Amino acid sequence: MRISEEKGIDLLEHGDPIELGTQADAARRKLFDDTVTFIVDRNINYTNVCKNECRFCAFFRRKEAKDAYLLNNEEILAKVGETVAAGGTQVMIQGGLYPDLGLDYYETMLRSIKATYPQITIHSFTATEIQYFAQQAGLSILDTLKRLQEAGLDSLPGGGAEILVDEVRKRVSPKKIMTDDWLHVMECAHSIGMESTATMVIGFGETLAQRIEHMEKVRRLQDKTGGFRAFITWTFQPGNTELGGEKTSGWDYMKTLAVTRLYMDNIKHIQGSWVTQGERIGQLTLGFGADDLGSIMLEENVVRAAGTQYEMSINKMTELIRGAGKQPAQRDTEYNIIKRY
Numbered sequence: 001m002r003i004s005e006e007k008g009i010d011l012l013e014h015g016d017p018i019e020l021g022t023q024a025d026a027a028r029r030k031l032f033d034d035t036v037t038f039i040v041d042r043n044i045n046y047t048n049v050c051k052n053e054c055r056f057c058a059f060f061r062r063k064e065a066k067d068a069y070l071l072n073n074e075e076i077l078a079k080v081g082e083t084v085a086a087g088g089t090q091v092m093i094q095g096g097l098y099p100d101l102g103l104d105y106y107e108t109m110l111r112s113i114k115a116t117y118p119q120i121t122i123h124s125f126t127a128t129e130i131q132y133f134a135q136q137a138g139l140s141i142l143d144t145l146k147r148l149q150e151a152g153l154d155s156l157p158g159g160g161a162e163i164l165v166d167e168v169r170k171r172v173s174p175k176k177i178m179t180d181d182w183l184h185v186m187e188c189a190h191s192i193g194m195e196s197t198a199t200m201v202i203g204f205g206e207t208l209a210q211r212i213e214h215m216e217k218v219r220r221l222q223d224k225t226g227g228f229r230a231f232i233t234w235t236f237q238p239g240n241t242e243l244g245g246e247k248t249s250g251w252d253y254m255k256t257l258a259v260t261r262l263y264m265d266n267i268k269h270i271q272g273s274w275v276t277q278g279e280r281i282g283q284l285t286l287g288f289g290a291d292d293l294g295s296i297m298l299e300e301n302v303v304r305a306a307g308t309q310y311e312m313s314i315n316k317m318t319e320l321i322r323g324a325g326k327q328p329a330q331r332d333t334e335y336n337i338i339k340r341y
């Protein structure tokens with residue numbers, strides 16, 4: 001039976017983490033055998049300039065900053081080429097909100113990637129960027145997404161969701177899109193067959209009830225569209241940010257992760273995070289409901305800017321998965337298995 005919001009809050013507040021982990025693992029076993037997947041991809045951050053200046057973000061720079069940058073098409077293509085050469089199947093292109101770039105900058109980028117590397121999946125741009133592109137171009141969200149899809153955009157990552165409760169958003173990222181905007185971008189994308197993932201970032205000082213409110217909003221939209229492939233929980237990295245504060249504990253993360261497997265009963269894949277948690281906690285997530293360990297990121301800049309950096313390789317990833325008694329497999333963006341180890 002579906003977990004109600006009240007029950008969800010109760011589980012987060014009073015649930016025993018080990019018991020929750022056992023239940024989440026049982027829920028995972030109903031859907032999957034012992035295979036645990038990962039993807040090989042690269043994050044390409046085309047610019048670190050961002051007009052939003054979120055208080056939790058260590059990555060953005062003002063346009064006039066010495067280390068502000070904007071990559072040109074050749075530089076982006078070179079990075080995609082390196083990804084393909086390293087066996088990667090996906091690129092996640094994301095930036096800040098760079099003022100004065102027309103939609104043609106992104107369309108040219110997408111078209112030239114697809115023309116040169118048709119085998120690569122372009123899983124790129126957060127809902128925040130999509131809304132900004134639309135605003136700049138004077139187009140609706142739907143028309144903007146259609147233009148980008150036509151140019152080669154395959155799917156959307158779930159970034160920019162953080163906690164989908166405006167009270168929290170106004171405190172940590174007042175200039176960023178609000179809850180309904182994020183949900184609207186996702187709904188429009190799903191309506192044209194562009195699937196996505198959903199993320200949740202915990203540790204902003206949000207209440208446990210607000211975490212459940214976030215999950216509930218995503219679960220409702222998924223009931224309507226079915227377009228979310230995976231749910232991914234990350235923890236806020238306070239280093240070098242205006243917001244600052246303490247890192248969320250591994251304990252809190254594990255408990256929340258287990259509840260996401262139980263609560264998000266209509267999203268198949270639950271991803272464990274080694275990027276924010278490190279490899280050991282990442283490995284433990286496989287007993288707490290996660291069926292996927294995300295990406296071997298050939299390049300990652302955003303979490304690193306906050307002072308957190310864990311290295312991962314295919315060898316290390318397969319060892320981690322085997323160490324948890326599971327069978328490692330490389331997947332593509334749509335979660336098809338493309339190689340077993």
Ligand code: SF4
Pocket residue numbers: 050051052053054057058059060095096097128173176
């Ligand atoms: S989180 Fe995203 S929108 Fe906010 S400042 Fe950083 S790059 Fe900009």
